Amino acid sequence: MPLLTIYRLLTIGLTPFAGGALAWRARQGKEDPVRLKERVGVASAERPEGRLVWLHGASIGESLALLPLIDRFIQRGVEVLVTTGTVASAKVVKARLPAGATHQYVPLDAPRFVERFLCHWRPDIVLFAESELWPNMIRAVHARRMPLILVNATISRRSAERWRRLPGGPGRLLGKIDLCLAQNAESAARYLGLGAPRVRVCGNLKFDVPPPPAGPTRLAAFTGAIGARAVWAAVSTHEGEEKIAIEAHLALERDIPGLLTIIAPRRPERGGEIAALARAAGLLATQRTLDGEPQRRTQIYVADTVGELGLLLRTAGVVFMGKSLTAAGGHSPIEPAKLGCAVLHGPHVENFADIYAELATARAAARVIDAETLARALQYLLADPSRMRKMGRAGADVVARLGGASQSIMAAIEPYLAQSALEQR
Template sequence: MSTPLSLRAYMAGTRLLGPFTRLLLQARARRGKEERTRVGERRGEPSLARPRGRVAWLHGASVGETLSLLPVVERLTQRGLAVLVTSGTVTSARLLERRLPAGAFHQFAPLDVPAYVRRFLDHWQPDLVLIAESEIWPNMLVDVDRRGIPLVLVNARMSERSFRRWQRMGGMIEAVLGRFDLCLAQSPGDADRLARLGAPRVGVVGNLKFDVPPPPADPLRVSALSGLIAGRPCWIAASTHPGEDEIVAAVHRAIAPHFPGLLTIIAPRHPQRGDEIAAVAGDFELRAAQRSRGLEPDTSVDLYIADTMGELGLFYRIAPVVFVGKSLVGDGGQNPIEPAKLGAAILHGPHVQNFADVYAALDRDGGALAVPDAQQLANTLMRLLGDGMRMRKMARAAAATVDSFGGGVDRTMAAVEPYLMQMHLEER
């Protein structure tokens, strides 16, 4: 495959930047953006030995992408493959430590610097590479292709905005997408945009996120927390981003007089913002408690800040209404599938383009409601918290909708089966 000037320029530029990445990684580690003891992995330096036998490498950018890969990871380990899962964030690494099945292990993905990618591939020598969603790193894809390793883009998505941006890159995106043996798209729209950008073989298999089991929770903790807040009206604002915390606090202030004992739970997308949210609560004269400090939502607490890792499954199980953040302030929304699977009525703002198809289906089927601003969020919560029957009806509709979209894992595994069979034949 030819290498256009734009791709050659990118490869040359990243090669020159290599010596400066050490300073970048050190700065990120100081801010908690990298694991200090594992920074070498970002330079392609392994911290684990390669297992014997066949290895499949699966890569996702962060929490959402890697979670969507978990059912595929499970299927591959059941086929006897060792599975290397890479990601680029500390949060995803910590989550995967708890969720990966036996036979699978995590490393941080190398930065897209030619020497780092080469070092990574020399060590792991994967037999199959599956890249999730839109992680298009040119050096990585070019080197994998050069080695003749089967390369598949799974759960692929290409937003309209990303499509327009890539169109301005000339022949670079075609040269990069052309390295994939197969692209398995989430939707017909994603498939169309990928094909127009030059992906050679594109199929539609659905969104893997619909097949991910809901986040787990210790039943004893669920029971204890449910008992602690029994009788109190409760809702949760999940995966909030800066700017939404003030909205949540204002909404609590507005509706609390109508619901004595109201408890608002706020679970920020980035738990390290807990102190910041506590300060917001103080500005609104609300009594706040942070879970990261070992505090519980007793009757003196108005706003409970769930600033811990891996506990959304617990809070989704006790809150009948979930507002999903990054949708009133922010860009693109967060995944509503998990709370829908766990029996919650869903509320969301207008900015949900990253999950547009999911929200459209939930809204259409009555499992979710769009709230354009803080006032409408308050009004909608007033109606739902005062009408338990309607909340339960919404929750049932949300669960039915997400269940109807399942099957993406089966279709993905069927599509990659020829590559697995080829590996099996080569072993004989």
């Protein structure tokens, strides 16, 4: 029996248990208890009149990358539905959506829920971000003859190899995608090799996304609390990297009195664990969720909130990007580079290798391998703010030069927009 058929039968069989599973996840803080019905395809908003484009991004990064396209659709008078899959992404994206865009949680990938969702929203065009390949959703969209476009598409070599090993291969699924608009030539070649029929390189949408915002009142309070102290930030950290950041702080504080280290973990719920780790090292640690602004004597400040990255990046001139020392893949350095931060990272940045290579060529990013080299790089930059600012400006120039993907993507999907306009007459 084909794997996709097995998957479909399995999701149908598990459908009666979805309500209980969602309720359990809500108790764990992994679902929004007020909006659980959206996860089974029940809309909490009316469908707007006229043409509607549905854009989906699973998590924070993928969904924020869609903002430039959302703006362009709205400017053209097209209604926009945006779906995300996590509580954190919903909070961040809703705060940044322009007027005229509607947010919903994406339904679970079960045929009944997907059909319910599509019957209500009836999108004219469907855009999925990066590597969102949900079989039942793709099948249902294709059956309704809705154009399905994968935008900002990316796939790593490892993921492509896993897909290729699946029984029957991924060709039956990817063949239902009308157009695949890849970030780079490597991802384009992998999608073609997996069976996507039409692939084009359009660049990375994340270069076109405005930097994360920070309200002026909140920013003034935050910078006022820090004062003239030297400060750096380790952001989107994963387990093990916080210990390295703390060790780097210990090595630096002898030479940089009053140093403030900000740690913003990828999973904010780990805030208490990280603060305890710092206290065990003999440091005064405070958490944003419990203690508010940094205190005068705070040494390790755990930024365990969602949606405040713009605040942190406007405060720290040098940033270490997580998931690059103790975990593989890395996180995108585009946001700190946009705000003029010097970027440090570990060796494991294969998911964003091309971006880090561009930054390294421009001397806007530097690689570290452990607490000792991290401390050494921080010492080099914090001791000379002009050097740090020069490195930050070089990064801002790089990301500005690499923009333009949103314009290329809109040009690529223009025939689908034109066809939907004709069908509305």
